[in-house]
Amino acid sequence: MIDVAEGKVDKRQLKALLRASLKTDWRGSSNPMNTAGRSRKFPPIIGVLILKAILGAFLAAFTYTIIDPFLSAFTVFTVMSVFLAIIILLEFSNLILSPDEYAIIAAQPVGSKTFFMAKQIHLLAYVNLLGIIMYVPSAVVAMSVNRDPLLLFSFTLAGLMTATGIGMAFVLLYTLMLKVVNRETMQRLLGYTQLVLVALIYFSYFVVPHILENKLLLQVNGFHSNWLYLAPTSWFAAIAALPGGALTLSRTIAALTAVVMLYIVYRAGTTRLSLKYAQTLANTVAQQKQLQARRKHGVLNRLMLLISNHEDRAVWRLIRKQFKYDNRFKMSILTIVPLTGFYVYLGVAKGEAIINPFIVAAHTKTEGMNLLLYVAAAMLPFLITIGTAYSESYRSAWVFYTSPADRTAVILASARFALTYFCLPFTILLVGLFTWFFGNVLHALLHCVMIYVILMILTKLMVLVHPRVPFSQPSKAGQRTVSMYLMILVTFPVMLIPMVVVANVGYGGYVGYSIYLASALLVNFVLHRIMKSVIPRRAAKLEFTAPV
């Protein structure tokens, strides 16, 4: 007998729903843009788990340095919370925010509690799995260095509570926000939250140690300030540190606050995640569909007419529209803004002059920080090409397969978009910056021409490695995160090696510059020729197997 009463959870239904969700997540994706016969069997979430395991190892090393269980737990939980928040925003938003759920729940004899309990467990399972990977190594290290087996238990318990708290806080945040704003505004707001969190990570990774002149690690041991208790992660850290002695009043209050807060967030989140919430979501989507996009004759629209290539025109407009309305895509691109900002800051901070490669002396050594400017530039084409590959509307890419459009041109269009809309303005910005430091416009301009040619090489490499029709790949949980990290791994050496040479040896005057530039142009030309023969062959093998 099915129990449809609101107040009860049907265990059989719960099990069935969970099994279905997890099977969907963990089965390899059938990629609609694969070359014939091949299909991906490796769920991208595995990649995220591996990356978080690496972070967990770093955090464990940090714990080993800090020793103090409270401070190490505070650091580990803070880092973990920020990363979990980003992952929820970036990869698992649909677990809470999918408007399609109402259609399912409304037609089935599944109680509201059962359905949302399944969603909640689904989210918390991921959050805790990722959390465990990040904090358990630190818990083991904390136990070993403090020789207190109880620390393993308390650290793990506190980690579990922190991760659960983060998951439930997001459930609560989403449901509360939906009461005030519609789904589209809410997604936009959540996107900007993600941007702030990303900025926070960069800030703590790069800028804080830089400001503190890398003394943070040395000074942190024995650091105690009541200001720390303003951060919620310190309340949970107090639980982790309970067996370590030093049971002060402030820590006891902090630990109790953690328990009370978790209970409140859990209860409030559970109560709000209801059938009514699903209905509101469905309604806001219906309202959102009435949105009208006014026809604009803006500068960009007029500029589009200057583009002679039809494929570029079609794809560029699509990218611009997706950028405007697809919040996930927009945010994946905008992530570059804080990163670029920090790289520019670090590149020019501490009065370290950016070396003019035209007059670099033999003994000049760069500290390497200003090379980050080049890294920031190099990340742009990667970010755009990866961002334009994945989309919720991947099934609509059939249009590129059935039209007589040159598929190679379609594939190259997003790379050209990145070069024109992102790399070019950034290079122009660099011209201004270098002019300021070099005091020579010509040197700055020529150096930036060199950078732009390298960016063209990078873009071609990216397309050669993985040619994709724009917005033709399904978004799978973890896919973007893995792609981002891979991108960083690939980008750094390709851009940095030539720039390290330039920064340390210099161009050696205009003749030397000409040789450098000619070499870069030659590489560019060779890649262009390779692309002309390789991409059409690879593009011809691409199949569209998504259901349409």
Next chain:
Amino acid sequence: MIRVTNLQKQFGKLKAVDDISFQINEGEIFGLLGPNGAGKTTTVKMIVGMLKPDDGHIEINGIDALAHPLQAKSDLGYVPESSALYENLTGREHLEMVCNLHHIASERIDSQVARLLEAIELKDSADKRIAGYSKGMKQRLLLAGAIIHNPRLLILDEPMSGLDANVQSVIRQLIKDFVREKRIVIFCSHILEVVERLCDRLMIIHQGKKLVEGTSEQIISHIGADSLSAAFNQLTGATDIDSQARDILDAIENRER
């Protein structure tokens, strides 16, 4: 003329299309009939270039579609089964994008799109995002996108599903008028009544294999059935409909046979 010869496609162990051949002449509406999963959509996807055949040959208006896909596609319009459209674009932007993908001269795009939007009664919604369109509006937009470049071959995959009677009538009339100018329509469906009324010739496929080809009268007499529906059921193995329905009811009511 369309000539498909010994077409084959396999997904893993499943033979989705198994040695299918057929020919369609100018001015013909050709119906592709078959139960769900028969291989209709896979056949169509290979003709329009979304899938590569494992073997076989496709010729569209004298062009080898596998050797020269772009040339073949320039004379082809396709309406997919589902309304998969970039929902963040407006109707007008979608058609402009399709025009660009078909290399229609830039100066002609605006006027052509405007005329077509008016003709399919989407003028007022032209600058609204597709996300807000009804199923019928999306289907009309897909149809407009499929014919905007004036192709000689139009392929429609289940174009009537989920549409109201008015939109269905418009599509039916459009197909009839379209072939009058020596053009070709491939109409893919499992709704027998519509196919029987609309198509000049039919081909029934089942489990990836071609079972029969001809006019509906020829098929009926060849099978010795009294209607196309009966012939279809007989060919696809769904002979004892009554018994099958009874079995289903027995199963849910847990009755003994």
